[in-house]
Amino acid sequence: MEITYIQGINQALREEMQRDENVFVMGEDVGELGGAFKATDGLLAAFGEERVIDTPIAEALIVGAGVGAAVLGMRPVVEMQFADFISCAFDQIVNMAATLRYRHGGHASCPLVIRAPSGAGVHGALFHSQNPEAWFTRVPGLKVLAPATVYDAKGLLKAAIRDDDPVVYFEHKRLYRSLKDDIPEGDFVVPIGVAELRQEGTDLSIITYGGTLNQCLDAVRIVAKEDRLSVEVLDLRTLLPVDREAILKTARKTGKVLVVHEDRLTGGFGAEVAAIIAEHAFEDLDAPVRRLAALDAHTAFSPPLEEYILPNTNKIVDAIRSLAAY
Numbered sequence: 001m002e003i004t005y006i007q008g009i010n011q012a013l014r015e016e017m018q019r020d021e022n023v024f025v026m027g028e029d030v031g032e033l034g035g036a037f038k039a040t041d042g043l044l045a046a047f048g049e050e051r052v053i054d055t056p057i058a059e060a061l062i063v064g065a066g067v068g069a070a071v072l073g074m075r076p077v078v079e080m081q082f083a084d085f086i087s088c089a090f091d092q093i094v095n096m097a098a099t100l101r102y103r104h105g106g107h108a109s110c111p112l113v114i115r116a117p118s119g120a121g122v123h124g125a126l127f128h129s130q131n132p133e134a135w136f137t138r139v140p141g142l143k144v145l146a147p148a149t150v151y152d153a154k155g156l157l158k159a160a161i162r163d164d165d166p167v168v169y170f171e172h173k174r175l176y177r178s179l180k181d182d183i184p185e186g187d188f189v190v191p192i193g194v195a196e197l198r199q200e201g202t203d204l205s206i207i208t209y210g211g212t213l214n215q216c217l218d219a220v221r222i223v224a225k226e227d228r229l230s231v232e233v234l235d236l237r238t239l240l241p242v243d244r245e246a247i248l249k250t251a252r253k254t255g256k257v258l259v260v261h262e263d264r265l266t267g268g269f270g271a272e273v274a275a276i277i278a279e280h281a282f283e284d285l286d287a288p289v290r291r292l293a294a295l296d297a298h299t300a301f302s303p304p305l306e307e308y309i310l311p312n313t314n315k316i317v318d319a320i321r322s323l324a325a326y
Contacts (some may be wrong), residue, residue, distance in 0.1 A: 001185055006176040008154035008183065009039050009115075013077060015187070016161045017047055020075060023161055024051040027062055027079030027115075036081050037117060037176055059088035063114060067097050067166075070112040075161060083118035083170060084130040097166040098141035109164040113157070119172040119211045119262060120294070120310055125301035131210070131263035131294075136168050137240045137272065143167040143192055144240040148213035150181035152237055155190030163192065172211035172262075179214070195243035197250070201232035204256035204323055207247060207273055209236040211262045212311055219316035229324055239269055244276055251277045255286035256323050260311060265293040287326035292319045 003011065017023045024047075025040055031054040034041030044052040055062050059080055066076040080086045086093070093114065100110040120129035136144050143165055147153040153171060160167035198213065199220055208216045213235050223229040234250050236242060251257050257277055259270035274289040295309045 002180055002182050003150060004177050005150050005153045005171075005179040006037060006039055008150045009157055009171060010041060012154045012157035012161070013040065013043060014046065016158055017043065017051060022073060023075045023077065024053065024069075025077050025079070026053040026055055026066060028055055028057055028081045030054060030079055035079065037173065039115070040079070059085050060092055063089035063092040063097070063112075066112045066114070067092060067100070067110060070097075070110045070166075071100065071108060075111045075113075077113040077115060077161060079115045081117070082124075082128050083116035083132055084127045086114070086116050086132060086168075089114075090135070093136070093142070093166070093168065094139050098139045101141060101165065110166045111164045112166045113160045114166070114168045116168060116170050117173045118170045119174050120299045120306060121174045121211070123301060123303055123306060124173075124299070126298050129299035131170070131261070133168075133170050133210075133239055134263055134267055134269045137269055139240075141165065142240060143238070144170070145192065145238055146170045146172075146210035147237060148172070148175070148210050148235055150179050151183050152190050152196075154183060155188055156192065156237065159189040159192050162189065167192075170210060174211055190237070193238045193241040193243060195246035196235045196237055197232070197246070198235050199231065199233035201230040202254060203230045204258065204320065205232040205234060205250040205254045206258050206260055206316075206320070207234045207236065207250065208260040209239065212260045215311065215313045216260055216316055218313045219320060222313070222317050223320050223324075227321060227324070229320065231320060242272070247273060247276055248281050251281045252284040255284055256326065257285070257289045258292060258316075258319055258323050259289065260292045260316060260319075262294055262311060264296050265291060266296050268293050287323055290319060290323055292316060
């Protein structure tokens with residue numbers, strides 16, 4: 001059955017709400033409007049206003065109420081209408097949800113999912129374009145997901161809802177309707193913490209996730225045809241916990257690694273990936289680990305400036321060629 005990325009998210013929510021009556025959805029305009037992007041479309045009619053709850057525009061309230069519900073045995077899925085505004089709920093996520101199991105000596109859990117529509121390339125400018133995943137990847141107690149395919153968008157969300165710990169689920173807005181794929185019918189989940197090899201190669205490796213995966217795959221096809229380069233592509237899928245074994249395996253195999261993500265370069269998650277490789281696979285490298293990311297600037301509204309700031313297929317092609325020639 002061919003569906004879009006956002007339909008995969010909608011299906012995951014619907015199926016998990018049917019499977020478990022403790023699952024409910026909460027956020028700004030998730031009910032009558034069906035969500036700003038229609039991710040929750042049809043859920044209010046199917047499950048009623050007690051399980052699909054419209055909230056005030058108050059992210060701290062949304063996540064705080066979700067933490068309370070999770071402590072009491074519910075499985076809330078709360079939506080940040082845009083990932084940029086997740087900062088308003090930072091205290092609730094980092095200091096409350098993430099620490100809850102620790103504070104109670106392992107005798108309490110917080111099965112909360114925070115959906116965060118992230119990413120640029122949609123001319124959303126300053127407050128509707130950010131990729132804030134790195135803020136959360138250093139917080140024990142959280143899980144951080146960033147699906148890049150339709151299959152993973154559905155399967156990882158289902159896994160997140162069933163998980164007993166708080167999960168921040170970053171879904172890239174540019175992928176919502178641009179990605180379509182045939183996915184199997186019936187119940188399936190994608191395991192959290194397991195990367196996926198999207199393309200095998202021998203000359204160098206690309207490690208990526210989220211909105212840049214397909215740009216990387218496009219770039220790999222170009223260099224395969226024009227330069228006869230064989231490039232391996234690893235999709236992390238989960239940033240916390242990250243699949244260290246998969247990262248080191250591809251780094252040791254090819255000896256050259258390019259890390260690509262849409263978040264800003266400085267302090268982005270690519271820095272952690274590069275550090276893992278430098279610390280544990282240095283002697284297997286034939287070149288320094290390189291990173292390609294957004295410039296250290298706020299995302300511009302102007303389309304040409306936005307394009308200048310963000311990574312894209314052409315920039316990835318250039319980076320591959322440069323690294324291959326090292």
